[in-house]
Amino acid sequence: MTALSRRHLGRWTLNAAAMLSFLYLSIPLIFVTWLSFYRQEIPSYPPEGYSLRWYSAAIANERFIDAFATSAKVGILATIIGLAVALPAALALNRYRFFGHAALGNLLLMPLIVPGIVLGFALYVFQVETEIATGLPIMGSFWGLVFGHVLLVIPWTVRLILASLAGFDRTLEEAAMNLGAGRMTTFRRVTMPSILPGIVAGALFGFVSSFGNLEMSLFLVAPGETTLPIAILQYLQWRIDPTIAAISVLQILIIAVALLVTDRFVKLSRVV
Numbered sequence: 001m002t003a004l005s006r007r008h009l010g011r012w013t014l015n016a017a018a019m020l021s022f023l024y025l026s027i028p029l030i031f032v033t034w035l036s037f038y039r040q041e042i043p044s045y046p047p048e049g050y051s052l053r054w055y056s057a058a059i060a061n062e063r064f065i066d067a068f069a070t071s072a073k074v075g076i077l078a079t080i081i082g083l084a085v086a087l088p089a090a091l092a093l094n095r096y097r098f099f100g101h102a103a104l105g106n107l108l109l110m111p112l113i114v115p116g117i118v119l120g121f122a123l124y125v126f127q128v129e130t131e132i133a134t135g136l137p138i139m140g141s142f143w144g145l146v147f148g149h150v151l152l153v154i155p156w157t158v159r160l161i162l163a164s165l166a167g168f169d170r171t172l173e174e175a176a177m178n179l180g181a182g183r184m185t186t187f188r189r190v191t192m193p194s195i196l197p198g199i200v201a202g203a204l205f206g207f208v209s210s211f212g213n214l215e216m217s218l219f220l221v222a223p224g225e226t227t228l229p230i231a232i233l234q235y236l237q238w239r240i241d242p243t244i245a246a247i248s249v250l251q252i253l254i255i256a257v258a259l260l261v262t263d264r265f266v267k268l269s270r271v272v
Contacts, residue, residue: 029252036245054246064247067231074227075210077146079203082153086202089154090161112155116215123148124219145220152213153206160205164198200262208255 039049058064086108093105111119127138138144168191176186192199214229221227226234228251232244 032245033249035242036249038242041241054242055250057243058246058250061243063226063231063235064228067226067228070225071211071228074142074146074149075207078149078153078210079207081146082150082157082206083199083203085150086154086157086161087199090158090165093158094162094165108158109155111151116213119151120148120216120219123151123216127220140220140222142222142225145217145222148216148220149210149213152209152216153203156205156209157199157202160198160202161195162198164195168194204259204262212251 036054037050037052039051039053089104089108093101093108114122124139127144130136131138172190172194173186176190177183181189212229213227214233217227217230221230228247232247236244
């Protein structure tokens with residue numbers, strides 16, 4: 001076998017392996033989407049027919065709408081606060097070497113390593129002890145939930161901003177300052193546009209991580225309020241019908257559209 005033939009064979013093998021992996025990962029999505037169009041209430045095969053009734057039921061369910069609004073508010077606020085922490089932290093980690101540099105980098109990425117149920121329980125205990133010590137109404141509050149979700153946003157934003165900074169040419173900043181620009185002007189007009197894809201990608205992944213979180217929210221959610229994952233879990237305790245599949249498909253579509261629109265302007269493929 002010639003070298004050219006081996007190269008073609010290797011390319012075909014790699015493409016086939018990638019396609020099989022993609023199909024394997026897509027199987028749950030395909031079946032959930034298929035289930036959301038079933039006509040019957042109890043899922044069974046073969047389906048009795050197809051209908052959009054479950055999408056209407058999902059949109060008309062006020063509990064799901066309120067839970068969606070709560071998840072969106074928590075996710076947006078957590079993303080904004082997380083970015084405010086992650087951006088200067090990523091800049092410091094990228095540009096300076098100091099005592100505890102590696103430890104700080106590992107600490108900022110720790111929420112991705114610690115199991116969600118452990119992190120949620122630890123935050124629950126922390127908030128209880130803090131409320132006892134200070135008298136502040138933290139436990140079961142909306143802002144207690146938000147600041148818990150900030151821990152989910154920070155690792156994504158730090159990691160992806162660092163990825164953008166790794167490919168940034170510092171001589172552009174030096175040239176701008178040599179031409180009279182101050183540090184803030186240089187950062188705003190030179191650095192920020194260059195690392196914007198990393199910032200946006202980090203914000204998107206952080207928001208999605210917060211929006212879909214279940215474990216931490218179970219410990220920190222305020223009385224009388226519920227996030228969308230919790231509402232879905234509570235619904236499944238009493239009923240099993242394609243409404244949940246319809247909600248899942250709607251979530252996937254919203255996230256996919258947000259990613260496509262964002263990539264149209266900032267080219268997320270540069271950092272992810």
